[in-house]
Amino acid sequence: MSVIDSTALDNIELLRFITAGSVDDGKSTLIGRLLHDSKSIFEDQLSAITHTTSKRGMKGVDLSLLTDGLQAEREQGITIDVAYRYFATPKRKFIIADTPGHEQYTRNMVTGASTANLAIILIDARKGVLVQSRRHTYLASLVGIPHLVVAVNKMDLVDYSREVFERICRDFAAFAEELKLHNITYIPMSALNGDMVVERGDNLSWYEGVTLMDLLENIPIDHDINLVDFRFPVQLVCRPQTEELHDFRGYMGRIESGSIQVGDAVTVFPSGLTSRIKEIVTYDGPLDHAIAPQSVTLTIEDHLDISRGDMLVKTEQKPQVVKEFEAMLCWLSEQALDPKRKYLVKHTTRIVKALVSRINYRVDVNTLNREAVDIFRMNDIGRVTLKVQQPLVCDDYERNHATGSFIVIDEASNNTVAAGMICPLEG
Amino acid sequence: MDIILSDMQEFITPVPNFVMKSEPIVIKRRTARQLGHLDALESESIHILREVAAECANPALLFSGGKDSIVLLRLAEKAFRPGRFPFPLLHIDTGHNFPEVIEFRDRRAQQLGERLIVRSMEDSIRQGRVVLRSENQSRNAFQSVTLLDAIAEFRFDACIGGARRDEEKARAKERIFSFRDEFGQWDPKNQRPELWDIYNTRVHAGENIRVFPISNWTELDVWEYIAREQLEVPHIYFAHTREVIRRGTGLLPVSHLVQPKDGEQSENIMVRFRTVGDMSCTCPVESTATSVDEIIAETAITRITERGATRMDDQTSDASMELRKKEGYF
Numbered sequence: 001m002s003v004i005d006s007t008a009l010d011n012i013e014l015l016r017f018i019t020a021g022s023v024d025d026g027k028s029t030l031i032g033r034l035l036h037d038s039k040s041i042f043e044d045q046l047s048a049i050t051h052t053t054s055k056r057g058m059k060g061v062d063l064s065l066l067t068d069g070l071q072a073e074r075e076q077g078i079t080i081d082v083a084y085r086y087f088a089t090p091k092r093k094f095i096i097a098d099t100p101g102h103e104q105y106t107r108n109m110v111t112g113a114s115t116a117n118l119a120i121i122l123i124d125a126r127k128g129v130l131v132q133s134r135r136h137t138y139l140a141s142l143v144g145i146p147h148l149v150v151a152v153n154k155m156d157l158v159d160y161s162r163e164v165f166e167r168i169c170r171d172f173a174a175f176a177e178e179l180k181l182h183n184i185t186y187i188p189m190s191a192l193n194g195d196m197v198v199e200r201g202d203n204l205s206w207y208e209g210v211t212l213m214d215l216l217e218n219i220p221i222d223h224d225i226n227l228v229d230f231r232f233p234v235q236l237v238c239r240p241q242t243e244e245l246h247d248f249r250g251y252m253g254r255i256e257s258g259s260i261q262v263g264d265a266v267t268v269f270p271s272g273l274t275s276r277i278k279e280i281v282t283y284d285g286p287l288d289h290a291i292a293p294q295s296v297t298l299t300i301e302d303h304l305d306i307s308r309g310d311m312l313v314k315t316e317q318k319p320q321v322v323k324e325f326e327a328m329l330c331w332l333s334e335q336a337l338d339p340k341r342k343y344l345v346k347h348t349t350r351i352v353k354a355l356v357s358r359i360n361y362r363v364d365v366n367t368l369n370r371e372a373v374d375i376f377r378m379n380d381i382g383r384v385t386l387k388v389q390q391p392l393v394c395d396d397y398e399r400n401h402a403t404g405s406f407i408v409i410d411e412a413s414n415n416t417v418a419a420g421m422i423c424p425l426e427g
Numbered sequence: 428m429d430i431i432l433s434d435m436q437e438f439i440t441p442v443p444n445f446v447m448k449s450e451p452i453v454i455k456r457r458t459a460r461q462l463g464h465l466d467a468l469e470s471e472s473i474h475i476l477r478e479v480a481a482e483c484a485n486p487a488l489l490f491s492g493g494k495d496s497i498v499l500l501r502l503a504e505k506a507f508r509p510g511r512f513p514f515p516l517l518h519i520d521t522g523h524n525f526p527e528v529i530e531f532r533d534r535r536a537q538q539l540g541e542r543l544i545v546r547s548m549e550d551s552i553r554q555g556r557v558v559l560r561s562e563n564q565s566r567n568a569f570q571s572v573t574l575l576d577a578i579a580e581f582r583f584d585a586c587i588g589g590a591r592r593d594e595e596k597a598r599a600k601e602r603i604f605s606f607r608d609e610f611g612q613w614d615p616k617n618q619r620p621e622l623w624d625i626y627n628t629r630v631h632a633g634e635n636i637r638v639f640p641i642s643n644w645t646e647l648d649v650w651e652y653i654a655r656e657q658l659e660v661p662h663i664y665f666a667h668t669r670e671v672i673r674r675g676t677g678l679l680p681v682s683h684l685v686q687p688k689d690g691e692q693s694e695n696i697m698v699r700f701r702t703v704g705d706m707s708c709t710c711p712v713e714s715t716a717t718s719v720d721e722i723i724a725e726t727a728i729t730r731i732t733e734r735g736a737t738r739m740d741d742q743t744s745d746a747s748m749e750l751r752k753k754e755g756y757f
Contacts (some may be wrong), residue, residue: 011463011464011465011466012464013463013464014464014467042669061457082600083596083600084592084599084600084642084643085593085599086592086593086643086645088645092464093464093645093648095643107620110622111620111621111622114623115623118552142441235474235477235478235481236477236480236481238507238509238510239510240509240510240511242509245509245566248509250479250509252506252507253477254470254473256472281509282505283504283505284505284509293462293467293468293470293471294462294466295469295470295473295474295477295505295506308481308568332620334666341497344629346627347625348623348625349478349481401623402623405622405623405625407622407623407625407627409627409629414627414629414630414631415619415626415627416620416621416622417621418621419622
């Protein structure tokens, strides 16, 4: 029995990733392999899938069954978007957003990708870069996933050929160039046999790069959030009004990006009023400074009218204040976009009424061609112009995911119908 | 001022040089700019709790005295102090709870100075709202009736619970803000997409949402947090000698609800509980862990899922949890 040092476990990093690829690419087998070889599969899960494998008349353990879905899915042959899976190694904790499915792919992948540090694009070595590989890569770039891994899988079926791998890498690189994607790692592997997933295996000795697990455990992710611009959307105002805290007025929220110190000059948006940070209050005592993504309570030197939906920023790091802006919109609802209707936009902690004033174009996710359309249906992605009733305090999505993203809510059904990413503002 | 983008260029792998070069990514640069996983999870949970408080008109926090809801209470303290909790605590008492857990529940609520509402399944049974086949039958599945009645009585529009996605595969697909219709039902095909951490909390009158702030925590994270925060937990979580019966693959604690059947022999062994639910179906595991650190060590190397080890009712069928959730179970 190995002794686990609990203090060592206490402060490791958390990496969130997504796997993109269809069942045929061996996605489920890859996830199963990662869990299995990192000893993250429990005995009762393993015995259940061993049982199912033999019931289906097959030998051994079909690792893809680990990601098998719900009864409702099996009965109806449908897949219900994103399932989250968890595993850990001594170096890091991992959250996998597992997005199955063929038809609903855009919607599912955008959902899973929105919180991911890294995407694994699976490519079948026999088939090379397909239309769907391009689609997955485009979606990963659209949502701005910081790190991309191209996993060239099923190398066992092409005799572990170095030439095949290099050709696929060249094809992919040419396509990635079009998308201005640079931060890509290519790994040849066989998820079925376990080569280059967790173990190096004996079959790919010509490959000197990292294994997938090496990469997942070591890739630096501390630059994945904007560390420069201090953005603090106010969630709640805390006024206990008790005897000893009679005048306490704290602004509760999470630092979405950047950092803050006691004494820093801050501006409140959209009002534009300024003050200085007096205290950074936490349950565990006051702090001198705090960083994203900490949740804290801030007090300021002056008595200003601040409420939920307002944003505190460092005075020298101004955000944009907009009433009309362009955004990439991913339509998620079965009910199509109706440009005549008003929707609600939830952006940081602010909810405003909004109108899609223009559909600029739709992107064909397979060819990346832009098409003129009048309407967005489920899984459509494109650029629109939005008008909002009250101004949004924002940055463009590329610069700051937290202040550049929003969801669109249908006021009648209360459903979330679209996800949006604010485009760079001109001028 | 493109500092972020140019910073990222540092470790960009040049595309044309992909072949077989050892990638420049194995340099571990851990700085104070990155929060550890417990801090990151804690901050995410606080953010979720504050969103519920800000956007929902009348939420409640489900507190059972179990370890997950103990963690939730600490997170609520972190989210709302120096203010009071903007919601009451609610417990659905099955009448089959371990007495020491009930004692702990009351004491903890009192320490916090927060309001605790208890609604009991015994009342639902007396009113004929719940009909059991036998007195000793597991009451886990029937909690939903009492819970839905309590939601209607107090007009709660959001119930905050301690469920985690790593518990079970129906949970793995659960949203953090999980929408329920006016019958309290979960429709897995009709869940709202959840992107980034922008949560849609809107419901029509009569509908409600269940909110799971520790969705992304694992069993190990929970115990590590209990250790770090030095949280008290009911002592049945620690190894103790208990009279049990071996039934199927599990151990059942002997109580007034569970007695040996013909041919079964009870025995006294060292066990601890990994969950503390309905006494008639919550199985302890063999263990010698008498401290939180020892539980962490056991959990880190454990080979069986939490529900697989401890819940008889989840072993009935492959889809037990999924079915219960559709009926309004937490």
